[in-house]
Amino acid sequence: MIITFKSRAAGDVIMFGNVAQRMLEIIGKDKDDPKGIVTVEQLPGAIAALRAAMAGDKKSGEPSGQDDDKEDAPRGMEGQVSLWQRAAPLVELMQYSLKESQPVIWE
Numbered sequence: 001m002i003i004t005f006k007s008r009a010a011g012d013v014i015m016f017g018n019v020a021q022r023m024l025e026i027i028g029k030d031k032d033d034p035k036g037i038v039t040v041e042q043l044p045g046a047i048a049a050l051r052a053a054m055a056g057d058k059k060s061g062e063p064s065g066q067d068d069d070k071e072d073a074p075r076g077m078e079g080q081v082s083l084w085q086r087a088a089p090l091v092e093l094m095q096y097s098l099k100e101s102q103p104v105i106w107e
Helices: 017-026 043-060 083-099
Strands: 002-009 011-016 036-038 105-106
Touching: 002 017, 002 083, 011 017, 017 036, 017 043, 017 083, 043 083, 083 105
Parallel strands: none
Antiparallel strands: 002 011, 002 105, 036 105
16 A cells, blocks of 8 residues: 655655554554645644654664565665654655645545
């Protein structure tokens, strides 16, 4: 399953379902909703929650364990990807969205 985060303020962020569901959990959204929205008013809290999770992940030095898509990785790229690496594009999308007063939706 693929989930796409969209905003009129920036390009789409596409994630595998298990990774996107983890991001939704972090920002306090129902991970089982196939579609949803992060309103402009909710963006500061969502950004803060993702940044806190990213900081905790960097501190621990442990991979996120969310590498179910490892078999789809190109040869030589089989290493685990950390939560902070996965969350960074979504945080960037949310920052642009906040700056432009645009919501972020996912589907």
